Amino acid sequence: MSTVAETAQKSPSTRSLAARLIRQRSALIGLVIVLFFVFLALFAPLIAPYDPVASDWLTVRQPPSAAHWMGTDDLGRDVLSRVIYGSQASLLAGTIAVSIAILAGLPLGLIAGYFGGWIDTVISRCTDALLACPFLVLAIALAAFLGASLQNAMIAIGISAMPIFIRLVRGQVLSIKNEDFVTAARGQGMRDGPIIVSHILPNVVTPVVVQATITMAVAILAEASLAFLGLGQKPPAASWGSMLDVARQFMTNAPWMSIWPGLAIVTIVLGFNLLGDGLNDALNEKD
Amino acid sequence: MRIGRRLSVAAAVMLAAMSSVSAATLKVGMQDDPDALDPALGGTYAGRIVFDALCDKLVDIDANLKIVPQLATEWSWNDDNTELTLKLREGVVFHDGTPFDANAVKANIERMQTLGESKRKSQLSPIKTVEVVDDFTVIFKLDAPFAPLLSVLSDRAGMMVSPDAAKAAGDNFAAAPVCSGPYRFAERKARDLIALDRFADYWNADEIGYDRIEYLILPDSTVRLSRLQAGDLDVAERVAPTDIQAVEDNADLALYSSAGLGVSHLFINQSEEKGEDLAASKELRQALELSLDRTAINQVAFNGAFTADNQMLTPLSSYHSKAYPMPERDVEKAKELIAESGVESPAIEITYENSLTDGRVAQIIQAMAGEAGFKVELLPLETSSAIERYLAGNFQLYIGNWSGRADPDPTLNTFFSTEGSQNLVGYESSELDSVLNEARSEVDETERAALYEKAAGILLEDLPTIPLYHPSWFYGARADVDGISIYPDGILRVTGVMPKN
Numbered sequence: 001m002s003t004v005a006e007t008a009q010k011s012p013s014t015r016s017l018a019a020r021l022i023r024q025r026s027a028l029i030g031l032v033i034v035l036f037f038v039f040l041a042l043f044a045p046l047i048a049p050y051d052p053v054a055s056d057w058l059t060v061r062q063p064p065s066a067a068h069w070m071g072t073d074d075l076g077r078d079v080l081s082r083v084i085y086g087s088q089a090s091l092l093a094g095t096i097a098v099s100i101a102i103l104a105g106l107p108l109g110l111i112a113g114y115f116g117g118w119i120d121t122v123i124s125r126c127t128d129a130l131l132a133c134p135f136l137v138l139a140i141a142l143a144a145f146l147g148a149s150l151q152n153a154m155i156a157i158g159i160s161a162m163p164i165f166i167r168l169v170r171g172q173v174l175s176i177k178n179e180d181f182v183t184a185a186r187g188q189g190m191r192d193g194p195i196i197v198s199h200i201l202p203n204v205v206t207p208v209v210v211q212a213t214i215t216m217a218v219a220i221l222a223e224a225s226l227a228f229l230g231l232g233q234k235p236p237a238a239s240w241g242s243m244l245d246v247a248r249q250f251m252t253n254a255p256w257m258s259i260w261p262g263l264a265i266v267t268i269v270l271g272f273n274l275l276g277d278g279l280n281d282a283l284n285e286k287d
Numbered sequence: 288m289r290i291g292r293r294l295s296v297a298a299a300v301m302l303a304a305m306s307s308v309s310a311a312t313l314k315v316g317m318q319d320d321p322d323a324l325d326p327a328l329g330g331t332y333a334g335r336i337v338f339d340a341l342c343d344k345l346v347d348i349d350a351n352l353k354i355v356p357q358l359a360t361e362w363s364w365n366d367d368n369t370e371l372t373l374k375l376r377e378g379v380v381f382h383d384g385t386p387f388d389a390n391a392v393k394a395n396i397e398r399m400q401t402l403g404e405s406k407r408k409s410q411l412s413p414i415k416t417v418e419v420v421d422d423f424t425v426i427f428k429l430d431a432p433f434a435p436l437l438s439v440l441s442d443r444a445g446m447m448v449s450p451d452a453a454k455a456a457g458d459n460f461a462a463a464p465v466c467s468g469p470y471r472f473a474e475r476k477a478r479d480l481i482a483l484d485r486f487a488d489y490w491n492a493d494e495i496g497y498d499r500i501e502y503l504i505l506p507d508s509t510v511r512l513s514r515l516q517a518g519d520l521d522v523a524e525r526v527a528p529t530d531i532q533a534v535e536d537n538a539d540l541a542l543y544s545s546a547g548l549g550v551s552h553l554f555i556n557q558s559e560e561k562g563e564d565l566a567a568s569k570e571l572r573q574a575l576e577l578s579l580d581r582t583a584i585n586q587v588a589f590n591g592a593f594t595a596d597n598q599m600l601t602p603l604s605s606y607h608s609k610a611y612p613m614p615e616r617d618v619e620k621a622k623e624l625i626a627e628s629g630v631e632s633p634a635i636e637i638t639y640e641n642s643l644t645d646g647r648v649a650q651i652i653q654a655m656a657g658e659a660g661f662k663v664e665l666l667p668l669e670t671s672s673a674i675e676r677y678l679a680g681n682f683q684l685y686i687g688n689w690s691g692r693a694d695p696d697p698t699l700n701t702f703f704s705t706e707g708s709q710n711l712v713g714y715e716s717s718e719l720d721s722v723l724n725e726a727r728s729e730v731d732e733t734e735r736a737a738l739y740e741k742a743a744g745i746l747l748e749d750l751p752t753i754p755l756y757h758p759s760w761f762y763g764a765r766a767d768v769d770g771i772s773i774y775p776d777g778i779l780r781v782t783g784v785m786p787k788n
Contacts, residue, residue: 053654054654055650055654057580057583057586057587060586060587074529074587074647075647075651075654076587144669148667230646230667230669235646235649235653235665235667236650236653236654236665245643246643246646246647249527249529249643250529251509252530252533253529253530253532
């Protein structure tokens with residue numbers, strides 16, 4: 001079973017990956033940022049000082065103070081609590097959308113790349129058609145079609161992000177399907193299914209992980225954009241995009257309403273991008 | 288050096304020339320793009336703003352909602368209030384040179400009554416025939432007295448278009464409308480601008496202050512305000528209540544405002560299928576009303592700049608009923624009423640157009656009604672799908688925004704009479720129908736007010752809708768624009784608007 005060993009060598013072990021990642025300063029910063037927001041999202045009910053949807057009619061649009069560190073919004077809700085809870089919508093949208101994109105894109109890319117022929121033509125042409133549409137435009141159109149809600153926004157973003165994964169996986173499969181270890185497996189009488197699962201798949205996982213990290217950033221930004229347009233999280237639940245949508249009306253007289261959710265979006269997107277870039281570098285580092 | 292000086296002189300001359308050109312153009316920032324620019328077809332508030340400059344009407348209203356002359360200089364009713372005789376202004380011409388006379392009035396009324404897509408048919412249906420007495424006298428003959436007629440003629444139904452141009456253009460009239468207003472149609476770019484040029488032969492030409500008016504479509508109120516602050520606009524329509532302070536504090540700007548005729552109300556579907564518990568139980572509707580603090584809604588959502596009220600008619604109207612003051616919020620009473628109704632934590636769903644203002648109001652209602660025990664879901668929809676659902680009556684509760692009219696009849700009749708065109712909730716009350724019908728033909732103001740008070744009582748008891756507030760109109764303008772006054776209908780009247788000095 002020397003072929004299997006060879007396959008395993010091709011993808012770096014988790015341990016060496018972690019070691020390489022830590023050597024990348026920017027990747028480490030990205031990881032810390034991402035973990036920080038994951039922590040906020042998971043423990044929002046414990047961290048947030050107020051209920052994010054509880055209005056207080058007497059503290060409407062108050063600037064930051066000891067009681068409300070980030071001020072209050074147009075309905076007297078605590079901005080800090082809403083920013084904290086908003087991380088749930090963002091990370092959830094990012095995770096689910098990317099999962100949808102991978103769950104649909106990975107098998108399609110494997111099939112197209114491995115089998116080729118007419119099935120490849122059909123899948124690739126459809127992918128080209130989807131990629132011809134700008135990502136955000138496609139997501140907006142789908143979200144508007146599906147109706148405004150966080151779930152539908154996730155589905156829309158997931159579908160829009162799927163073609164990238166199809167193309168990535170297909171290209172990856174094309175480059176390995178004629179490698180010796182695949183030919184050998186086939187020569188030993190292995191059928192297509194097991195070959196894909198045990199020989200092809202392990203070799204496409206790493207680029208997919210890198211792509212997924214970068215797509216997370218794109219998906220989070222897309223969720224914020226959709227929410228900004230009123231196509232995301234339903235009110236009164238908090239989402240950074242919808243917070244910005246309301247806040248833009250008060251840019252001059254209540255700037256704290258827009259600064260914090262805006263900063264949160266910038267930071268988390270930066271975090272995922274740094275992490276993605278770092279992963280990419282770490283994985284492509286030559287031994 | 289010399290070249291430098293010459294250049295700077297040339298630049299100064301050019302600047303002076305440019306500023307004199309821009310002073311002659313009035314740039315108005317508008318929230319919405321009007322629909323068809325034909326008074327027979329128009330259905331938008333934005334359109335009415337443009338029509339003010341484009342099309343004169345038979346009569347106008349003043350700041351106190353009284354009828355004042357425009358193309359008709361005087362009028363009188365016969366003894367049994369079935370004939371309205373109008374004396375017309377002499378020396379008026381349409382933009383295409385056609386003279387305005389009694390025949391033009393007859394042609395216009397008949398056009399609005401018969402044109403296929405006309406939105407004025409029901410408003411003008413009380414007029415049976417138009418009789419031309421002489422060149423400048425017409426008589427509108429009615430079957431029965433119809434008190435709101437003059438008020439109807441003070442809006443689009445009273446706007447006169449050139450009969451020749453209308454005949455020649457056919458269905459295309461709205462693309463290049465020909466009326467007799469102070470400004471004539473120049474060009475239109477959809478969702479961008481509508482431009483009008485000064486009409487030199489206007490009967491009141493001295494009151495025209497600009498060579499050109501450009502209505503620029505800028506849906507975002509913050510964008511309108513910043514362009515006004517930058518001097519890029521001369522007038523901005525619908526300044527957000529939260530931006531009023533910014534306009535008032537700016538020495539280069541002036542704020543113009545008026546309480547409005549409009550109303551924002553929570554329309555409640557009366558059909559069991561769509562309205563569910565709320566349709567079946569009067570107690571629940573009353574509980575919902577009592578759970579709301581309208582003053583707080585006004586304060587939180589609009590900085591208290593609007594008027595909180597429990598009736599469809601504005602308090603400006605002499606028909607607003609003083610006998611039914613706005614109830615105080617009473618959460619305990621609301622809880623009792625919910626208990627009485629036997630429904631546990633009644634679920635309600637509010638549909639609304641996804642605008643920032645309605646969104647804010649909906650969330651406040653959600654929180655307030657929630658405290659009384661309602662489970663409130665919000666369904667914000669993009670404008671066209673919201674309106675589609677609204678017109679189909681496909682909602683449980685809907686935040687309706689009605690621009691209002693000077694006369695109470697168009698508001699109450701269209702929304703609450705059984706056959707009313709805006710009665711989308713299926714409300715039926717034979718008692719209200721007969722009261723509204725009677726009020727329609729009652730010409731005596733005191734008698735009429737008594738009837739509308741009765742109507743208000745019926746509506747507040749049945750609650751087919753919960754009126755929330757009456758919006759006020761806020762216009763911002765550059766300080767060097769003179770002569771702006773805003774009336775309760777919220778229309779920018781451009782006659783008399785001039786550059787200062």
